[in-house]
Amino acid sequence: MRYSKEFFDLQIRFAQAIVALTGTRIEQALLDYTNIYIRFGLGRAFDRGHATWRCYADGLIHAVDICDWTYRFYLKRIEADQTRPPVATFGCFSYVMQDARLVRIHFQNAEPSTVSPLSIERLPVRLAELRSLFDHIGRNQQEATRIAGTSWLYNLRAYQRCFPDGYVSSAKIAESRFRHMPLWGQFLDRNGFVRTGIVEDFIRGLSNTKNIQDPASCFPLQALAVEASIEQFYCFYGIERDRWMSAL
Ligand SMILES: CC(C)(COP(=O)(O)OP(=O)(O)OC[C@H]1O[C@@H](n2cnc3c(N)ncnc32)[C@H](O)[C@@H]1OP(=O)(O)O)[C@@H](O)C(=O)NCCC(=O)NCCS
Structure with a gap:
């Protein structure tokens, strides 16, 4: 962008x-x-x-x-x-491996300019993207146990509703993010203005x-750091781990 x-x-x-x-x-x-x-x-x-x-x-x-x-x-x-390319991207969401166990989730608007990616109308699409993303993690990152994210977006109900409660409620203020988009992104709309x-x-x-x-x-919203076990995500998106574990 x-x-x-x-x-x-x-x-x-x-x-x-x-x-x-x-x-x-x-x-x-x-x-x-x-x-x-x-x-x-x-x-x-x-x-x-x-x-x-x-x-x-x-x-x-x-x-x-x-x-x-x-x-x-x-x-x-x-x-x-x-920027380090993500391991995989599904619509607005992507992930990188911080290490073999820790997966980091990222968000970037991938909708046309007239569509609000976090609107309630687009929630089913966002959830489907996250389901695909976690399916990909389950199949390809067998050692992954934890999911983490850092962003101002975790302050927004419209973003929180895409994730399990335990992940959202783990939020802690991420200090000193002045060099990073997880703080500055709050001043942007979906088209980069x-x-x-x-x-x-x-x-x-x-x-x-x-x-x-x-x-x-001085910033209206702080960058929040969140983290939770991967099991909470499989449960939230209705992914049956056993299904593809037995296929391996
Ligand atoms: C996230 C992003 C797409 C939202 O932009 P947008 O689609 O133009 O936003 P909208 O005006 O449609 O708002 C969507 C919702 O978010 C809320 N919102 C958006 N920006 C906000 C802000 N800075 N402060 C408070 N609320 C905000 C809106 O109130 C709305 O909530 P609602 O549906 O409950 O009313 C845009 O800010 C963006 O692309 N930011 C840069 C990328 C970024 O920060 N990525 C994260 C890096 S870690």
Whole structure:
């Protein structure tokens, strides 16, 4: 998905607020408090010495408008996304193996622009995707015992209803997610544009902040980390484990 310029502008605004409150350099604030390094397709090492990051950071010094510079840089980098590909994708959901036992679930809109993927009308489709995903895990990841996720989405009833209660109720605030989509994704609509009302409230809150002991408190929703046993998912989606265990 190509994200809008406003999404980058918003994150730069947040980094500038961090600079004003802490005196850190803008380059460091952009590295530590925005999703920009990942969006440039540079992976997750957050290496300030990375050649591509250096090229971007050096350009900041001479840029007349750092928002324009950043977005032009992003558009050139868009094809270079090095995000680890998922093991399998079913509609809006995908999974990666964190290790042999732990499966990590991800969400990304795959519906046409006019369709709200989390609407009640699309719930049966989402549940069918998750059933297929867990069927795939059951057949292909025999050592998997735990399922985990981290996202602002776990605050939403519309997302929670896709998952078993025990998984949703395990939610704990995931600290320091400033570099990641599980926090910043809350400002986006399904087409990659910013949600104007929520952004205006965020900017207003940021302008009034005098003390940035806890920058996360400026965000309307926190990223939540959830985890539960895989058995709860087989039960919730009506997957009979024995059926394909005996076929192995
Ligand atoms: C998730 C996503 C598709 C929702 O966007 P959308 O389809 O345009 O959202 P809608 O306006 O149709 O809202 C769907 C529901 O979510 C709620 N919602 C969506 N964004 C919200 C937000 N930022 N804060 C509170 N509620 C929100 C809506 O109120 C609605 O709930 P309801 O059906 O109970 O009324 C969109 O935010 C997105 O693609 N985000 C980026 C991807 C992302 O964050 N992935 C997770 C990475 S871990």
